[in-house]
Amino acid sequence: MGVKPADEYLFLIFAGPVGPYFKEGFNPVNIQLVKDADRAAPKGTGIYKVGGNYAASLQSGERAHKEGFSAALYVDSVERKYLDECGPANFFAIKNNTYVTPKSDSILPSITNKSLMALAEDMGMKVERRRIPVEELAEFDEVGACGTAAVISAVKKIVDRETGKTWEYCKDGKPGPISTKLYKHLQGIQYGDEPDKFGWITIVK
Numbered sequence: 001m002g003v004k005p006a007d008e009y010l011f012l013i014f015a016g017p018v019g020p021y022f023k024e025g026f027n028p029v030n031i032q033l034v035k036d037a038d039r040a041a042p043k044g045t046g047i048y049k050v051g052g053n054y055a056a057s058l059q060s061g062e063r064a065h066k067e068g069f070s071a072a073l074y075v076d077s078v079e080r081k082y083l084d085e086c087g088p089a090n091f092f093a094i095k096n097n098t099y100v101t102p103k104s105d106s107i108l109p110s111i112t113n114k115s116l117m118a119l120a121e122d123m124g125m126k127v128e129r130r131r132i133p134v135e136e137l138a139e140f141d142e143v144g145a146c147g148t149a150a151v152i153s154a155v156k157k158i159v160d161r162e163t164g165k166t167w168e169y170c171k172d173g174k175p176g177p178i179s180t181k182l183y184k185h186l187q188g189i190q191y192g193d194e195p196d197k198f199g200w201i202t203i204v205k
Contacts, residue, residue, distance in 0.1 A: 021088065021149035022070050026183060028156030028170040029070035031086065031145070033134070034060050035162055038077040039085050039106070046085070046106035053108070054088075061087055064161075071145065073158060075134060076104060083132040089147035091132075092116065093140040094178045098126040100140075112146045112186070118198060119185050125178075137167040142176030152183040 040046025188194030
């Protein structure tokens with residue numbers, strides 16, 4: 001018995017109804033900033049949708065849950081100073097009418113994130129996909145996690161696990177106005193309640 005790529009594969013799709021990824025639904029969640037563990041490494045498999053990617057984040061994610069947080073936000077595994085993946089979802093932020101999301105070789109290129117970037121541009125916003133230093137968390141108006149199941153989960157508070165430093169958003173307890181607009185717009189297209197000018201929807205009969 002050995003380990004090597006298989007000569008052939010069986011592709012399976014499992015489908016089923018799901019609720020919001022986070023139990024809070026669209027309500028803002030608290031996130032723990034993690035620097036003592038890596039979710040994925042550059043030039044690894046982080047950019048692919050494979051089950052093994054989740055194993056490295058389980059321990060730190062469980063610790064975050066036990067300490068009262070919905071998910072862990074990781075930094076890059078090389079310099080340890082740039083924001084990377086938000087646990088099971090991509091990270092994004094809003095400031096100065098700009099949609100900002102990390103550029104990284106270890107992040108899964110989320111179709112939800114790509115859709116939100118397209119919607120943001122369509123709304124007249126600027127879109128930046130770039131390296132985001134941890135210190136920039138203090139400059140954001142809105143922060144969120146985005147992905148297939150979550151769509152958008154607004155972030156209320158981010159706490160550095162090591163130092164206790166805290167960044168707070170959603171001061172009124174509600175998701176920010178731009179995150180809310182993006183969330184409703186994307187769901188409206190997915191549900192067929194809004195016109196799909198992007199050609200994303202395929203009707204299956």
